[in-house]
Amino acid sequence: MSRSRWLALGILASAMLMTILDGSIVTVAMPAIQHDLSFSPTGLSWVVNAYLIAFGSLLLLAGRLGDLVGRKRVFLAGTAVFTAASLLAGAATGPATLVAARFLQGVGSALATAVSLGILVTLFDRPGERGRAFAVVSFTGAAGAALGSVLGGLLTDALGWHWIFFINLPIGLATLALAVPVLPADRGLGLAAGAxxxxxxxxxxxxxxxxxxxxxxxxxxxxxxxxxxxxxxxxxxxxxxxxxxxxxxDPLMPLRIFRSRAVTGANLVQVLVVAACFAFQVIVALYLQRVLGYGATATGLAMLPAATAIGVVSLGFSARLNARYGERRMLLVGLVLLMGVLGLLIRVPVHADYLVDLLPVMLLTAGFGLTLPALTALGMSGARDEDAGLASGLFNTTQQIGMALGVAVLSTLAAARTDRLRAGGAAEAAALTGGYHLAFAVGTGLLVAAFVVAFTVLRQPARQPSAAPGRSPAPATAGERP
The missing domain is CATH 1.10.287 (Helix Hairpins)
Known part of the structure; x- marks a missing residue:
């Protein structure tokens, strides 16, 4: 295995960590930002929404742009924009500047993230190596989300909210300095192929x-x-x-990509899984703070076992399990474990004991460490080499759509249920818990639907034979290419 390819993976993972960290770290610092910059309650939501809108809406375009002009160029441009926007956000002295900086962060994040999986599938062409690479990506996502919650509270309390953005500067500059010589150069198809x-x-x-x-x-x-x-x-x-x-x-997104059951099925499963699991992360955090009375740092620490379990499984076991049993089987096993997570939370009590009622649930989230690497491998296996950037952008786009829909739908249902329980005379903590129970029940239903789609639509991609000694490996098998 070439050491430069693993260094390239580290660079891509660092950039991904920076963008994921930024997405979760901001939520903890929101009260401090509102106080210092005099945001209205409605205006404060745009610190998050400006980023989400730019990020989610540009991923598909950025992925195709990577196919056309070169994925390395788009990755470097995105990382540079994100780093510069982080400096602007940290230096913001008013609401308008911060919201504009957050929008630019979303643009940069979309450019860098959209092409990352496309670069990975060209770097790692053997299934075993590719499985390990996807496991690193999954671990990075889990670690970034959990670390953001803890780090956001620590930085805000110790140094001020500005540093939740300034922390991106050394990561971004180091990523750029290493990416230029290490990431493989690619010419792209040219704008004429899809402008x-x-x-x-x-x-x-x-x-x-x-x-x-x-x-x-x-x-x-x-x-x-x-x-x-x-x-x-x-x-x-x-x-x-x-x-x-x-x-x-010359279409921007050739519709042939959807002829692949792997691409179509994996993206549909991802919307359902991410909608349930991201809402789990948000609603459990709300439960810990609003019902159990945890602070921001304590909430992050309480969620840390989930990230640890996901990381251990995704880095330590998922690649070997996928190679031995196949991605489809491991995806189904992971989905069953995740159903157990939300199913147990349907009965979480108002006065929960963390060790008895919540820690086992956190550990079961290890199922996500099986689900995401398998799902990513299945989805990317159905894309042609020339469409790898587009498939990467599409996969990331459906992830963002799932996140936005999950939080919107489950939070709205939980709030409506809580209001009804309050009107019926329930105490505040009991009303909140009842609302969260409904959200967890709906999330469980989403995971059941994901299991059904995965079982009926997705198929195991064909395995690439090992290369003979002294010979270069054959090109990666693309499963069910159109």
Whole structure:
């Protein structure tokens, strides 16, 4: 195994850690940001929403751009934009500057993240190596989310909220310095192979409006004219984008990619899994703070066993298990474990004991360490080499859609249930817990649906034979390519 490829993996993982860390670290510092910059309660939500909208809506375009102009170039550009925007965010002295910086962070994160999986699948062409690489990616995601909660509280308390952004500067600069000589250069297909400007405008505008509608559901409700109007406009734009891709000579997103059961099935499963699991992370944190009275740092520490379990399984076992039993089987096992996580939380009491009621649940999240590497391998196995950037961008886009939908839907259901229980005379803690029970039940249903889709749609990709001694490995098998 070439040492440079593992160094390249470390570089990609560092960039991913930086962006994931930024997504979770901000939530802990929100009260301090509101106090220092005089944000209104409504305006404060845009510290998160500006990032989500830019990130989620540009991933697909950024992934295809990587195929066309070169994934290394797009990765470097994205990392540079994200690092510069982090400096601007840390130096912000008013709400407008911070929101603008967060939007630019989302742009940079989309560019860097969208092409990362595409670079990985070209670097690691043997299934065993690729499985280990995807395991590192899964661990990075879990570690970044957990570390962000803890680090956000520590930095905000010790140095001030500005440092939750300044911490990105050394990581970003080191990533850029190493990425230039280490990441493999690629020329791309050229803009002429897919410079679909009209398609780019349609899909970006449709995703912007769709995500904007989703992030406002918790505030305005599902049936509000704002939600319905924006949702309808987004649906029209995205439908027009599909029509455009079917008729354009050089489409931005060739629809052939969806002929692969692996690509289509894996992305559908991912929306369901991420919707359930990201909402789990958010709602459990709310339960710990609003019902059990934990502080920000204590909440992060309470969630740490989950990240540890995911990391141990994804780094230590998932690649070997996938190689021995196949990604599809391990995906199904992981989904069963995750059903157990949310199923147990349906009965979590108001006065829970952490060691008895919550720690076993945290440890069962090890199922995510089986699920995500297997799901990533299955999804990327169905993409042609020339579409690897697009498949990577699509995979990351559905991940963001799942996160946004999961939080919006489950949080809204939990809040409505809590309001009904309050109106019926329930105590505050009991009403909150009842709302969270409903959210966990719906999340369990989403995971059951994901299991059904995985069982019926996804198939095990063909295995690549080992290369003979002294010979270069054969190109990676792409499973069910169209």
């Amino acid at each position: 679909d400007v009209a398609g780019a405008l349609l899909v970006t505008a449709g995703l912007v409006l769709g995500i904007y509608a989703v992030v406002g559901i918790e505030t305005y409700g599902w049936a509000a004219p704002r939600t319905l109007g924006l949702g309808a406009a987004a649906a029209v734009l995205l439908a027009a984008f599909v029509v455009r891709q079917a008729t354009a000579r």
